[in-house]
Amino acid sequence: MTEILVRSPGLQTTAQDLGRFGYQSMGVPPSGAIDRDALETANLLIGNPRGEACLECVLGGAELECEAPLVFAVCGAPMDLRINGKPAPVYETLRAKAGDVISLGMAERGLCAYIAFAGGLAVDLVLKSRSTYARAGFGGWQGRPLRAGDRIPLRERSMSPLSRFVPEELRPRYSTETTLRAIRSHEVARFEPESVGRFFSEPFSVSPKSDRMGCRLEGPRLVHSRGADIVSAGVQTGTVQVPGDGFPIILRADRQTTGGYTRIAHVIQADLAKLGQLRPGDSVRFLETTVEAAQEAWKKREAAIVGLIREKTDQVSIEGTRYFNVIVNGIAYDVTLREI
Amino acid sequence: MAMDPRYAVYPFGDAALIVETADEISESSYRRIKGLAEAIAENPPKALIETIPSYRSLLVAYDSLLADYASMEGAILSLISLAEASDEASGASISETVRIPICYKYPHGLDLDEVARHTGLKPGEVVELHSANTYLVYMLGFTPGFPYLGGMSERIATPRRLSPRTKIPGGSVGIADRQTGIYPMESPGGWNIIGRTPLSLFDHTREPPALLKAGNYIRFYPISSDEFDRIASDVGRGAWAPEIEKTRRGEA
Numbered sequence: 001m002t003e004i005l006v007r008s009p010g011l012q013t014t015a016q017d018l019g020r021f022g023y024q025s026m027g028v029p030p031s032g033a034i035d036r037d038a039l040e041t042a043n044l045l046i047g048n049p050r051g052e053a054c055l056e057c058v059l060g061g062a063e064l065e066c067e068a069p070l071v072f073a074v075c076g077a078p079m080d081l082r083i084n085g086k087p088a089p090v091y092e093t094l095r096a097k098a099g100d101v102i103s104l105g106m107a108e109r110g111l112c113a114y115i116a117f118a119g120g121l122a123v124d125l126v127l128k129s130r131s132t133y134a135r136a137g138f139g140g141w142q143g144r145p146l147r148a149g150d151r152i153p154l155r156e157r158s159m160s161p162l163s164r165f166v167p168e169e170l171r172p173r174y175s176t177e178t179t180l181r182a183i184r185s186h187e188v189a190r191f192e193p194e195s196v197g198r199f200f201s202e203p204f205s206v207s208p209k210s211d212r213m214g215c216r217l218e219g220p221r222l223v224h225s226r227g228a229d230i231v232s233a234g235v236q237t238g239t240v241q242v243p244g245d246g247f248p249i250i251l252r253a254d255r256q257t258t259g260g261y262t263r264i265a266h267v268i269q270a271d272l273a274k275l276g277q278l279r280p281g282d283s284v285r286f287l288e289t290t291v292e293a294a295q296e297a298w299k300k301r302e303a304a305i306v307g308l309i310r311e312k313t314d315q316v317s318i319e320g321t322r323y324f325n326v327i328v329n330g331i332a333y334d335v336t337l338r339e340i
Numbered sequence: 341m342a343m344d345p346r347y348a349v350y351p352f353g354d355a356a357l358i359v360e361t362a363d364e365i366s367e368s369s370y371r372r373i374k375g376l377a378e379a380i381a382e383n384p385p386k387a388l389i390e391t392i393p394s395y396r397s398l399l400v401a402y403d404s405l406l407a408d409y410a411s412m413e414g415a416i417l418s419l420i421s422l423a424e425a426s427d428e429a430s431g432a433s434i435s436e437t438v439r440i441p442i443c444y445k446y447p448h449g450l451d452l453d454e455v456a457r458h459t460g461l462k463p464g465e466v467v468e469l470h471s472a473n474t475y476l477v478y479m480l481g482f483t484p485g486f487p488y489l490g491g492m493s494e495r496i497a498t499p500r501r502l503s504p505r506t507k508i509p510g511g512s513v514g515i516a517d518r519q520t521g522i523y524p525m526e527s528p529g530g531w532n533i534i535g536r537t538p539l540s541l542f543d544h545t546r547e548p549p550a551l552l553k554a555g556n557y558i559r560f561y562p563i564s565s566d567e568f569d570r571i572a573s574d575v576g577r578g579a580w581a582p583e584i585e586k587t588r589r590g591e592a
Contacts, residue, residue: 023549024392025390025391025392025479025553026542026549027550186351231395232395233399234397236352238353239352266352268353269404291351294354298404298405
């Protein structure tokens with residue numbers, strides 16, 4: 001079995017896929033990639049199913065040694081990617097030989113990068129997902145972030161010789177100033193109208209206390225009109241709740257499934273990837289939108305993500321075998337044709 | 341469709357909606373949440389992802405690529421009518437009561453004496469009051485498998501400890517103000533610990549992973565330290581099945 005040796009996990013590296021759904025009524029958070037755009041793009045670049053489990057590296061610093069030849073791709077926050085110390089391109093299909101060392105420098109902007117390996121990580125499904133939920137110690141690799149010395153197994157997969165990339169102009173831009181589109185909560189009347197106005201117009205700053213559970217904001221103090229606490233009720237990733245101190249918390253993938261603080265707004269699905277990439281010190285604003293516009297934006301994102309991928313060559317021919325890449329109903333397939 | 345005045349439905353972001361009941365928190369109003377959750381589970385709309393029940397609301401998460409808000413709201417309003425009609429027809433629903441053994445003895449019941457001191461009761465009376473009532477599981481949350489329970493006697497209400505413990509063993513049963521609950525896994529916490537169950541409230545290798553579900557009733561019964569060890573060993577071998585009584589509730 002192909003394995004990768006973790007020489008250094010960097011700040012925090014975990015196995016994540018698109019998350020764990022169907023168990024929230026039992027208090028199990030969804031977990032999963034906090035930037036699913038980057039995870040899906042990395043998988044598409046190497047012909048994996050879009051939601052295959054990847055390594056999520058927070059702020060960078062990871063160093064991995066390949067114990068066998070493998071195909072991989074790195075997407076997300078810009079980090080100095082190197083193979084054996086030599087710079088290598090992100091957003092592109094890459095190949096490594098046995099003994100090669102893949103390293104990621106610290107992120108210049110944004111929060112996490114995703115490393116996808118062809119075949120995917122051979123970690124067990126726990127409650128239908130390979131995502132790590134470290135707080136309860138299950139999922140991913142042994143229910144915890146990677147440590148130096150871990151050997152992570154990969155699933156075997158025949159390697160396509162195709163090479164793909166995402167053109168520079170189609171890659172997401174990570175900035176220290178982000179605007180998130182958000183929908184007003186039905187509890188908005190529990191805030192002073194002036195505070196609602198400030199929420200949707202003034203900039204907030206991302207607090208260092210942010211993590212995979214939530215993005216905590218500092219800035220204008222929001223004022224509740226009828227107290228900060230509500231009877232505990234279900235929440236979603238992207239829900240913006242405001243505790244008694246008046247500073248909003250935007251819920252991320254490892255959030256609890258219910259919460260007891262008044263909700264002011266919900267970040268829309270199409271902007272959750274941007275939410276995931278917010279790092280301490282970044283500035284963020286909220287732009288109000290409607291449910292209809294948000295659902296339209298999510299449909300567009302769904303159609304656009306496959307469209308990011310370009311082939312370096314449309315077809316490759318090696319020793320009588322021809323390789324094609326075909327996209328049917330938004331799913332990319334490697335097609336191998338051999339004369340018989 | 342005319343809106344049933346006992347419910348309100350609102351968008352909750354662009355991939356969920358929330359159904360709230362008009363009433364205050366009570367067992368009888370919670371019946372609507374449970375009834376609707378069951379109606380949705382039996383007739384799931386195509387775009388349904390999952391539901392999260394709580395004291396007086398039901399969050400319904402859906403795939404917005406398969407249904408927009410208007411069509412999802414329509415589907416849920418139909419299911420509200422269906423749930424109300426079947427509730428009125430039967431006048432009652434089947435409830436499951438899970439019996440949970442608890443050892444209230446030291447060292448499991450770390451703060452039993454403290455609760456007795458605070459309430460002016462004898463430790464044995466605290467145990468008697470705690471294990472006499474039937475509790476309703478309104479929801480699971482906070483950590484996987486943690487039940488939010490209603491129905492505790494106010495006579496044993498005790499405020500949280502001034503300084504929380506950094507480590508409470510999984511299965512510990514606590515009191516915080518007028519609430520009682522069970523920690524499914526080792527965690528920090530400020531509740532007064534009056535006992536511990538050898539049952540595993542959450543096990544990610546099990547399907548379903550949580551012992552309880554929202555809408556269950558539970559009853560505690562006292563066991564000795566020896567019984568605790570015996571049941572814990574059976575649980576460890578996967579040889580323990582909790583006792584569940586099925587009863588009809590709400591009948592006039």
